[in-house]
Amino acid sequence: MPTAKTPGWLDWHPDPSRPAFRLPPGAVDAHCHVFGPQAAFPFAPQRKYTPCDAGKDQLFALRDHLGISRTVVVQATCHGTDNSAMVDAVRSAGNRARGVASVRPDVTERELEELHAAGVRGVRFNFVRRLVDASPRDDLRVIADKVAPLGWHVVLYFESADLPDLEDFFASLPTPLVVDHMGRPDVTRPADGPEFSRFLRFVGDGDVWVKVTCPERLSATGPAALNGERLPYADVVPFGRRVVEEFPDRVLWGTDWPHPNLTDHMPDDGLLVDYVPRIAVTPEQRRKLLVDNPMNLYWPGEEI
Numbered sequence: 001m002p003t004a005k006t007p008g009w010l011d012w013h014p015d016p017s018r019p020a021f022r023l024p025p026g027a028v029d030a031h032c033h034v035f036g037p038q039a040a041f042p043f044a045p046q047r048k049y050t051p052c053d054a055g056k057d058q059l060f061a062l063r064d065h066l067g068i069s070r071t072v073v074v075q076a077t078c079h080g081t082d083n084s085a086m087v088d089a090v091r092s093a094g095n096r097a098r099g100v101a102s103v104r105p106d107v108t109e110r111e112l113e114e115l116h117a118a119g120v121r122g123v124r125f126n127f128v129r130r131l132v133d134a135s136p137r138d139d140l141r142v143i144a145d146k147v148a149p150l151g152w153h154v155v156l157y158f159e160s161a162d163l164p165d166l167e168d169f170f171a172s173l174p175t176p177l178v179v180d181h182m183g184r185p186d187v188t189r190p191a192d193g194p195e196f197s198r199f200l201r202f203v204g205d206g207d208v209w210v211k212v213t214c215p216e217r218l219s220a221t222g223p224a225a226l227n228g229e230r231l232p233y234a235d236v237v238p239f240g241r242r243v244v245e246e247f248p249d250r251v252l253w254g255t256d257w258p259h260p261n262l263t264d265h266m267p268d269d270g271l272l273v274d275y276v277p278r279i280a281v282t283p284e285q286r287r288k289l290l291v292d293n294p295m296n297l298y299w300p301g302e303e304i
Contacts, residue, residue, distance in 0.1 A: 002038040006049045010266045012058070012258035016065065017228070017270030021277050023067045024287055026304030028294035031180065031213050031254025033076040034059055034089045041088070044080030051078055054258035056089035062257055066273055072298055074100040074155065075124055076260065083115065090119040098298040100124050100155050105139040107146060116150050121298055122178065123147055127158040127166060137169050148174040153209075153297070160185045160195060167202050176207045178252070178297075181214040182239055188220050191238035200246060209250045209297065212240040212279055212289070216259065216267040224264075225271035231278075232271060240279030244289060251289050252297070253280075 036043065037053040063071055071093065075086045083101045090099040099120040103112070125140050144154055153176040158166055160183050170177060183199045190196075203210055215233035216225060225232035244251050253276060255269055280286040291304060 002053075003043065003050050005052055008263060009049070009051060010259070010262050011052045012054060012062075013266050013268050016062065016268050019066060019270045019273035021274045023273065023276075024291055026069045026295065027067065027290040028070045028072065028252075028298070029063065029066075029068045029254045029257075030072045030252040030294045030298070031074055031211050032059060032071055032257045033074055033260065034085050035076055035078060035258065035260075036085060041079065041082075041085035043078045044082060046080060047078040049078060049261060051076075051260055052258070055085070056092050059089065059257060060093065062255070062269060066255070066269060068255075069304065070096045070098075070294070070299070072098045072100065072254065072294065075102040077102075077126060078260075083120070087115065087118045087120070095119075095299075095302075102126075103143055103147075105142040107143070109146070112146060112150060116152075120152075122153045122155050124155040124157065127156070127162060128184075141169075141173065144173045144175055153178050155180060157181070158183060160199060163199060163202065170202070171206055176209065176297075178209040178211065179203070180211050181217060181256075182210055182212060182243060184218065185239055187218050187235045187239060191242050196239060196242070200243070203243075203247060203250070209252060209293070210243050210247060211252045211254060212243050213252075213254045214256050215240070215275060216262065216265070216272070217256070225267040225275065226265060227268075229271060230274070232267070232275060237278050241281070244280050244285055248285055248288050249293060251280075252294050253289050 035051040035054040037055045073086050073089050081102045081104050086099050090097040100122040101120045102124055155178045157180040185196050215236040218236050219233040221235045223229050280289045
């Protein structure tokens, strides 16, 4: 029987605007999720939250509404290591989707091969304490060693304050790394300050890609992407722009739909698309961010 949502849970925007910025042909949403639906894909008993249903049909409808060509569906923590909902969404999209899974250290070679055949190309390691109880490094290294032969990458989700304690471990992993949400910087501090500069050195020193995603999650002063606001999340723009300028070939963008665990507001997804040209200011930057880079990482060698 479906469980009630976590109190205060915000559902996705019911009527997103059509973006004024026209995404280039082949644009990829490199970070989105599916939640359930519970009746078909129950949530994990150990989850930290119970979201709304937000299944593949709603995701694909938003994809088409925004003008997105392909999606990368990232396993949501509410599903634990049961990747069924994510895999179902990826398979249902044909070659228009790839997946990022969560697996246990005892995952078998056969299970990984089945995930690969379904379209999975990475695993996610979550270090955000409010979302997971622990992230044992020995277990995570075992997982990374198992997925490396498949050519997968590791997606890292962490808070910026924790990077000094984590970066040596990250550097020891035998796969490319993809960092969610620019490592969640403190945007009340300067984009050219020591904290964010340290993060960018970490990126520059390794095979590290960065998602310039979730301004709505990072912003401290807004304004919010609602009611036609043309310049939302101004405090995040310098951070995204700096990453795009310094690492144009290793940046990715995504919607983060259906925006889990937001407590203040639910953004208009059309206005989030219109945020893109504020951080990728030239046609070449936009093409790399939205098409070339995600294609190279998730569909290498394929034409759009």
